[in-house]
Structures are given as structure tokens and as C-alpha cells.
Amino acid sequence: MSTPQPKPWIAQIHAYVPGKSKSASGKPLTKLSANENPLGSSPAALAALAEGHVAADYPDPDARALREKIAEVHGLDPDRIVCGTGSGELLHCAVQALAGPGDEVLASRYSFSLYPLLAQKVGATPVLAADDNYAASVDNLLAAVTERTKVVLLDNPNNPVGTFLPPSEVVRLHAGLPSDVLLVVDEAYGEYVDPAFQSAAFELAAAHENVLVSRTFSKAYGLASERVGWVTGAPNLIDLVNRLRGAFNVSVSGQKAALAALGDQAFVTASREHNAKERTRFAEAIAMLGNHGISACPSEANFLLVHFEGSVSAAQALEALSDAGYAVRHLPSQGLPNSLRITIGTAEATTDVIATLRRLCGEAA
Ligand SMILES: *Cc1c(COP(=O)(O)O)cnc(C)c1O
DSSP: OOOOOOOHHHHTOOOOOOOOOBOTTOOBOEEESSOOOTTOSOHHHHHHHHTOOOTTSOOOTTOHHHHHHHHHHHTOOGGGEEEEEHHHHHHHHHHHHHOOTTOEEEEESSSOTHHHHHHHHTTOEEEEEOOBTTBOOHHHHHHTOOTTEEEEEEESSOTTTOOOOOHHHHHHHHHHSOTTSEEEEEOTTGGGSOGGGTTHHHHHHHHOSSEEEEEESSSTTOOGGGOEEEEEEOHHHHHHHHHHSOTTOSOHHHHHHHHHHHTOHHHHHHHHHHHHHHHHHHHHHHHTTGGGTEEEOOOSSSEEEEEEOSSSOHHHHHHHHHHTTEEEEEEGGGTEEEEEEEEOOOHHHHHHHHHHHHHHTTOOO
16 A cells, blocks of 8 residues: 655655763763753743743734844844744745755755755755865855855854854855855854854844844753744845744743843853853863864854864763763764764863763873
8 A cells, every 4th residue: 555655855854863861771861962051041031931821822923022122132123033933943944935946055064964954855955065174164165156056054153063153254155145045144152152243143134135144042041942043134034934934933931931031141141151161171171182182173152072083982982971971962974973062061061071081091080
């Protein structure tokens, strides 16, 4: 008997693979595998969630209060903002609006693992431009643009590498693209960057009709479970995303928690400062293991991509960290068999991870 058959482009894709939270034996681990906020969530957001709400009623379909608060905090126009079920939903809408079978969606060799899936879901071809020592290369991205390119996805800072393209490079990338190619600047880790650089992409999106910038409440705001993200861009792009997004795509609790979290910028600042401090300490400890072939890419995000090119392999480090109680991200399927992406956790977690890696190298912990 025949069964329902998927479209050929759907048959080729696999489901998104999330970070692990258990060891091979099923033991629960502290997650340093999904770039979640080790400080948890803003107390103001938790208080808003504790208030409760009428579960029988639909949420505001336009997330008006939330969009107005986002606009106020970032100096944007609320009519140029759309909220989504995480920024992932909105990235999907952007790709779906502009690309289909025969088209190309371009990203950097090492970038968010969701990007190729978004292209494949709509029948488009994912194209990955060569990296520059793991980081995104503007020259290589521009060289990979063809007549079929419809969307360029740039995560900045980049996941899984953590590198950050300065605003001048993003401007150069945009300037080199045809005006009918959409540039999406995915700033999921934007709040971790030096505040002096945090509004450059918004300015680009305000000035052009082919730039969308996405942000999320999942990372520095510590609200990953609430699934709230947003994009800003020109009215033509906002209109497209609005047509494709879910009608009631942000839950009442998500809207309330995100609204309260925006009002507690002290929590975001504390998250950025904790992250910068622990990331520096972790990076310095990794640098001291250089004689063991261990190194890390420079990171402006809340994780480090650590390379294991000496006697200790990434698989051995993965196992030792699991034995020590920590789940980290091994990404061989992304062409990174010798690397682990390790989220910056609490100070205690950083200390444990450093000690575990030192012990594995035969160094005094
Ligand atoms: C975590 C992450 C996101 C956020 O996804 P949400 O759907 O908002 O939770 C988006 N882009 C990148 C590159 C990420 O790493």
C-alpha cells in the first residue's frame, strides 16, 4: 500500500538537532550545549510569569505592547517590528517569502545549523561560502553570490564559532549585494557584544529595503522556554513576514515575560558582564593548553569553540566533561569533528570545565 509521500526536498532533510542534556547512560547533565543563560531569567520576568493569565484567551496577535517596548528600548519604529515564536520562526518566514526551488540561500561555512534546513524546507539550495579561519568572510560570501541567490543569512556573532564581524564589514557585505537579495543579520547573541556596536545593524535595516535584523529573548534575556524573538526591517519586508508568521505566534506568557525582561536592562548588563568575565578566564585557560594542541576561536558570544588538535581528541574531552557532569556540543555533522562548542556557564562550571581539560592533558588541575 502506498503511504503519503513527502515533497522530494522534504525527504532530504533531517530534523534540527538540539543540544544534549543527558549523558550516554541517561545521567542528567548541566547543559553547556545550548547557549542558555547560566544566570537564569530576570526576576522581573519571573514575577510577570508568576502573575498568571487567563489561559482560555488568545494572546494579542500583534504583540503590540511588546513591540512598543522593544521600539522604546532600541530607538526603533514599532511598525517595523514583528515578533515571533522565537527568532527561528521569523528566519523561516524570511526565507520562505523569498526563496523556493531553484533558488539559493547563502550562509558562511560555519554558521547556525538551522540555516541549511530553512533553505531545504522551502526547496531552495543551501550554499555555504568558505570561511576565513572559521569566521565569516565578506569576500567569500560576495564571491558566492549568483543570479539564484535570494537570501544571505549572517549570524553575528556567529554560532558555532563566536566570531563577530565589525559593523564596517557588515556594511561592506550589504553594499556588495544586489538590491534584490535579502541580507538577514541574525543577532541572537547581540546583547553580548560591546554596546558601542549594538545598533549598527539596526541602522542598516532602517536605511535599506533589503535588510532584516533578528533578535531573540532566548539568550542574554534568559527566556528560551518562552519562545520569543523579533525582527526589524523596512515595511515591505515586515509585511512579508507578517503574512507568513503564525497568527497567534507569541503566547500570553511569552509576551508578558519579554515585556518585563525589557524593563530590566540591569539583568542583561549583568549577563553580559558575567559572560565577558568568565569567557576571558576560560579563553586564558585554553591558551595555556596550547602546547597540547588545544585552542579556541576568538568569541564575542556566550560560548567558545574549542579545537582539539593534539593528543587529546574532542571525543575524549566530550566524554570527560560528561563524566564531570557537563553536556557540551560536538558538531561533527557540521564539519567540526575536532571541536567542541562550550557555553559559558556559572563560575563554578567554568572552573570545573577548565580543571577537567587540564586533568585530561596531564596538567595539575
Ligand atoms: C540560539 C540562536 C537563535 C535563537 O533562536 P530562537 O528561535 O530565538 O530561540 C537564532 N540564531 C542563532 C544563530 C542562534 O544561535
